[in-house]
Every structure is written in structure tokens, then in C-alpha cells.
Amino acid sequence: MTVQRTLEVWKLGLVKYLDALKLQEKLMSDRKIGKVSDLVLSLQHHPTYTLGKRKTYHNLLIPESDLKSLGAELHYTERGGDITFHGPRQAVLYPIFSLREIGFGARKYVEGLESVMIEVASMHGVKARPGDKGETGVWVRDRKIGAIGVRISSGITCHGLAFNIDPDLGWYENIVPCGLEGKGVTSLKREVPGELPSDDVIHHQLIQCLARTFRFSNLQIKQDVPIL
Numbered sequence: 001m002t003v004q005r006t007l008e009v010w011k012l013g014l015v016k017y018l019d020a021l022k023l024q025e026k027l028m029s030d031r032k033i034g035k036v037s038d039l040v041l042s043l044q045h046h047p048t049y050t051l052g053k054r055k056t057y058h059n060l061l062i063p064e065s066d067l068k069s070l071g072a073e074l075h076y077t078e079r080g081g082d083i084t085f086h087g088p089r090q091a092v093l094y095p096i097f098s099l100r101e102i103g104f105g106a107r108k109y110v111e112g113l114e115s116v117m118i119e120v121a122s123m124h125g126v127k128a129r130p131g132d133k134g135e136t137g138v139w140v141r142d143r144k145i146g147a148i149g150v151r152i153s154s155g156i157t158c159h160g161l162a163f164n165i166d167p168d169l170g171w172y173e174n175i176v177p178c179g180l181e182g183k184g185v186t187s188l189k190r191e192v193p194g195e196l197p198s199d200d201v202i203h204h205q206l207i208q209c210l211a212r213t214f215r216f217s218n219l220q221i222k223q224d225v226p227i228l
Helices: 017-032 064-070 106-123 169-174 199-213
Strands: 006-015 039-045 048-051 073-076 084-086 090-096 138-140 143-153 156-164 218-223
Touching: 006 017, 006 199, 017 039, 017 073, 017 090, 017 156, 039 199, 064 073, 084 090, 084 169, 090 199, 106 138, 106 143, 106 156, 106 199, 156 199, 199 218
Parallel strands: 006 039, 006 218, 048 073
Antiparallel strands: 039 090, 048 084, 090 156, 138 143, 143 156
16 A cells, blocks of 8 residues: 655745754754654745855855855855855755655655756756766756755755746856856746746745655645744
């Protein structure tokens, strides 16, 4: 008999990066002890640059002291991957999953996140692909449309994926995106000639694809969940 599994979805809106990071850390601890079940945070961030655990400062192309005047923040994280940007009109999903319970190893989990973004791009007529060797995330030709950076601790995931709906791509001029010299960045808006549905619709498409990919049968949506 097929087990019916429910994915809890926390729709948080526009959230400061540090607030989301603290929430993930708490939920990750709660998931380890079974206080919460598998869930995903769905949100967007205020303009923020983040560095992964390798802390590749050289890929930030402007002085850190200039960021505040631009209205952006810089944060250091324990996720994999290189420097990236988060901001409004970019859909972010942070799954807090037990890999054991969903039956995925680390590599297959990352490939699953890639397939989620590829499937949503395809819904809008955009042909996306996983990165070639040395490239992380999801690409349209030689331009990156989706980033992935995950952390796994005791089999529990956090961080996740970021999919460019229509962010201001000028923010990427201040970094070497994901540490890849000579590579560009794109968005769904740039690749689709017509009108896009609302950001909320695209967020939900990502959530539905995530649930299918990781074999959840049902969604339980929670709106406006208070941040810590």
C-alpha cells in the first residue's frame, strides 16, 4: 500500500535573510527530534548576497562597505556552493526534509531540486538544463536561471533553491555568480516573450513540482506564519 505523505508549506512572503536563516536552524533541530514533519519554506528575500562555507570573498567584486549604501546585505552560511544573490522577484524554497524518510541520498536530492526548476521553466516554454561539469544549478543555454545550495546535517536538509522569476539582474554585476567566470544570469521574464503569471502562482508551481519529485501526496498550506 502506498504511504500518503503530506508536505507542510509555510508561505512567508518577503523575509530578511537572517530571519529565514534562524528559522531554518530552529526547524532543522526540531526535525531531527521529530517535533515537526517534513516542510518547506516558500519566500523571497530583501537584496542579499550570501557566501557558502568555502567563503570565497574574492567573488564579491565591490567592497563589502559599499553594500549598505546599495541597500543590500552580506551573510555567511554553512551551505554548499559559492557566492549568490537573493532578492525580490526571486522564488526561494527551503526544504526541511529527512532524507531517510523521503528515501533520497544527497546527490539524488540535489538532482531532484534541479528537476523542479527545469520542470517549472518548461511549463512556461523555456528549455532549461542541469549545469555541465563544474556548473551548479539550472541553466538556459549559458545563462543561469536557478541556483542550488544545500546543507545536510544528520540527514536533515536546509537551504535549497532560488529560481529567478524577474529579479533586477543588475545586482549580479557586483559578484562572480556562483564563482563561475564568464557566465551570465537570466530570469524567466527575460526568457518568456509574453506575460508571466503572478509570483505567487510560480511559487506554487515550484511547490507542486517539489512535492511530486519527492513523492508527497498532499500539501498543507500555512499562510503568514510568524517568523521567530
